[in-house]
Every structure is written in structure tokens, then in C-alpha cells.
Amino acid sequence: MPLAEKILAGDIRAAARLMRDIDDGFESAHDELKSLYPHAGKAYLIGITGPPGAGKSTLVDQITAEYRKRGKRVGIVAIDPTSPFTGGAILGDRIRMNRHADDEGVFIRSLATRGYLGGISRSTGDVALVMDAMGMDVVIIETVGVGQDEVDIVRMAHTTAVVMVPGLGDDIQAIKAGILEIGDVFVVNKADRPDADRTARELGAMLDMNVRKDGDWQPKVLKTEASRGTGIDLLVDEFESHRSYLFGSGAIDRFMAEKCARIFMEILKERLFAEVMMPLRADGRFDCFVDDLVGRRTDPYTLVDTVLAERAAIREE
């Protein structure tokens, strides 16, 4: 039986296997995803991002608990930063979310960020799709950092929460400015720290400076203390408010169109590249190209012109 069928029948191990195939970039995963696609689209995707040390894992743990209390099944996709050279996930097999280990209503998957071939935002989207098709009501996507990768990832979520922590100082002004536009909700976690109120006020002031049209969503700043579970119910209420706004205002239509366009383009880009690179590698031409480039006997733009012209010539024959 194909994996997709098993997954739709509730087979957790089949789901885990497909997610591993996705993370490893196996082509066989494509057919399974095709089969799952019509069964997805019901889950509500929440993105959680912010600098390292903001307490995101604990917060995700608490949000999960709150959604479980409300009777929802929760999937979690945690993106671990990858060591660029070894290819392994830096945080490795960290033990996450022990309290949910025996809860069948929670499904957790860590993804390593591979970079280069096969964008991480695409594999994150694919894993979220599997969780969606499995019947998870809420899928939480947790990323570390505020780079372009993280922006691409959280853009896939219906609602994005940016988690800050008091006391990082004025140094993070640049980061703050960058994330103002991706957050639908802002969370000042570790709110027991002395300068939590100041951080929340500053964030609020920056948000107020952003001019919004009437009817646009106005992000709020909420304070939490994830380690004690303080403020979590209000945070989840705020997620639900944003969800109501999205679907009630019609903003969901534009969101879905942009998201679908991005996903299509990413897959197209990867597949086209693989299609052209494979024969170049197989017949050793790629190695010759590199030799010529290192020796400066040609330049990369001319080489790409050559490869594209050959493909066009074959088409016109």
C-alpha cells in the first residue's frame, strides 16, 4: 500500500517515514504528496520565530498544551539550524516536548535545514502538508532566527508569532525593524525579567509607527512566561482572533494565492535544475566546466549561455 494511503488511514509510522523521505529529498515523496494534497487544507498553520534564547521551544510546548485543552490535535515542525559543513542538525536529537510523548494528539517532527539544493521552506511546507492530511487541526512551525530562510518559512503559516526576549538591548534594533513586517502577533517571553515592560512598550511603539489601512490587521504585543505557562491562553486567543480576521476579511484569498504561487515556483526551480544538472554531472562535463572556470579560460555566464543554447537547439531540431 502506498504511504499516502496508510497515512490517510491513520498510520503514524507511515507519516514519519514520508516526512523523513521529504527531509532527505527523495523523489518518491512527490507521488505521495500528490495523493495527500486533496486531503489537506484544513489545518491552521502557526509560525513561531525569533532569536535563539527567546524560549521558543518552551512556548511551543505550552501553546500545544493549550490547544490540546481546547480539544485540537497539534502537529509541530521544528526547524533545527544545520551545520553547513557536516549537514547534520546542530541541536541534534534534542529531547523535545516530553510531556506530549504519550499523547496521540500531538505529532512532532524536527527538520534539518539543508540549504542549497531543495529549499528548507519547501520541505517544511511538505511536512506541514502531511500533518494537515493526517488530520492535525493546528500545525506549529518553529524556526530559529530572522534571515531570509526563516521569512520564507513563516510566510507559509496563516499566523506568525515573533518571540522576543527582554534585555537584548538596542543592538537588536536592526532585527526588530526586519521582523515588524512578518509578525501578526508579538510575544515578549520571559516576562518576569526586569525590562520586559520596556521591551513590550518599545515594540508597541514601533508597531504603531507602521501605517495601516482601515480594516488591516493590527498586531498586538503580548507578554508570556512560558516556563510557568503564564499568558498562554491569551496568546492562543490572539491566534484565533487573527484566524477569524484572515477568513472573515477575505485576506485569506490573497494569502493562499501567494502561497500556492511560491510553492509551485520553488518546485519548478528545483526540478528544472536537477533535470539539467544530472546529465552534466553524469558525462563529466560539469567537471570540465569547473576546470575551465578555475583556470579562467571561460566565465560562468558564457557557460550557462552554452548549456541553455544547446537545450534550445535540441528543441528546434
Add this chain to the structure above:
Amino acid sequence: MPLAEKILAGDIRAAARLMRDIDDGFESAHDELKSLYPHAGKAYLIGITGPPGAGKSTLVDQITAEYRKRGKRVGIVAIDPTSPFTGGAILGDRIRMNRHADDEGVFIRSLATRGYLGGISRSTGDVALVMDAMGMDVVIIETVGVGQDEVDIVRMAHTTAVVMVPGLGDDIQAIKAGILEIGDVFVVNKADRPDADRTARELGAMLDMNVRKDGDWQPKVLKTEASRGTGIDLLVDEFESHRSYLFGSGAIDRFMAEKCARIFMEILKERLFAEVMMPLRADGRFDCFVDDLVGRRTDPYTLVDTVLAERAAIREE
């Protein structure tokens, strides 16, 4: 006269214009880059990265001054994080490097990170190539952050310095682990702060744990106080040591082969994608695809299959 010719004749304004074209993704830039390529390859590229607030700009300023003292011409490419939604550089037209404003031996260019179409690492490489062809002896590439984008960018440099700052606490453990492998030199800046020694010791201890083969480069941890210019001469000496190692040990051959391969693949990926997407956009099919995806009448993998099959069919006609 083509821009490339003017640039090789020393025309600074032509260089600035080509760099703007590169940043804006103009196709016309390709031909100019082809002409410049044989004239480049002499500059020594230094990558500087680290978290926001580590004082990288000031450090780059001081390194520039030190290289100027040593009689070298210096190009600087500063990557500003871009607002993902407005597309503008977050730090805007910040006034950088005033002290070098009247120095013809220094050329500074800020790039915005565009993301998505046209990788930032490619345009950074192209701008560095222009500076190289202009006759800059040293090109410094400054990025903010430690994500995949930054890794891709600094990988283009011969020597990468990772700048840390004391007192960020244990929270950055994850980041530290990620950057250990990309740094050839580690800098603890703001060394006047109380816990500078501790940070330097910890970094050194982590580096010692990395097993290296005999003859491999062993990165050092240096302390600087960029605002006062302390430690800069030793840092530049260390850059030069790494450069001697690279060229003396033959490690440069593998470095150049990997770099050339990456650049070729990036350009190929972009051009292939543009070639296929343009007609799809022009005839309105892309919009139909998005409609079908939003309506879940098809899935992105099947659509990409269709597009690729059509291209193969045209080729076989």
C-alpha cells in the same frame, strides 16, 4: 563604450552603475561581467559575519584603515538585511565609513538582500568581481547574521572572520556551534567589556574540540576593540597568515573548484527558471495554475510534471 571597458579604464561611476544593475538583477549586467571576468582573480576576499550588534561595521572600517596603511586598495560590499515586504534595505542609506569618503583607494557598496529570485550570494559575488577587476587588492564582504544566506555569502571569501561580542550569554550556544565551521578567524570585539576573556576562552575551548588533521588550518580567537582601533593590526596579520596557508598548502585549489561550481550552478538555476517562468506568466497560464492550486483542483507536483513534460515533448518533436 560598454561599462566593462570604462571600468577597466578606471571609471568609478561606471563601476557604481554596473553594481546597481547587478543589485537590480538586470540581464545586461551579464555581458559586462563576462568582459570583466578575465581581468579578475587577483583580489583577496575577506568575509566578516556575526550577530547584529557585534560592531562589525566599525571593525570593517578599522580593517580598511589598516590595509590602507599597508598600501592596499580596499573594496567593501556590505549586505544590508532587506525588509521582506517592502524590498528596501532596512538600514537604509546609513552613512558608512565617513573617514574613507575622500579616499580613492576605498570603494564601498551596500547591497540589499532580495531573497527569492536571484540569490544574494550571487549578486554579492558579482559585485566583488567588479571590485576585483577594478584593481582592489582586498575586498571585504560584510554580512549580518548566521543563516544559510550568510554562510553562502562568506563561503565566497578566501578568509572568513566571525565576530562575536562578550555577554550574549549561553543563549547563543546554538549559533556558536553553527559558526565554528565557517570561521577561519574568530574575533571577540568590544574586548573592554568585563566578560570578554571568558567569551574568548569559551570560543577557544570549542575550537579545540574540533578535530583537525595535521596541516589543516587552526583558527585562532583574537580580541579587538574596534572603536579604539585596538588589536586591528594583529587581526590583519592573522588574515594574511590564513592567506599564506591557503596558497602555500594548495588548499586554494579545492576552494576555487568549489566556489566556481557553486557560482555556475546558481546562475544556471536562475536562468533556467526565468526561461520557463516568463512564457507561463506572459500567456496567463501561471495565473490559472495558481487558481487551480488555491481551489485544490490540482497539486503543485502534478503541475510541475506537466510543464516539464511539455518541454520534453517540444524537444522530441
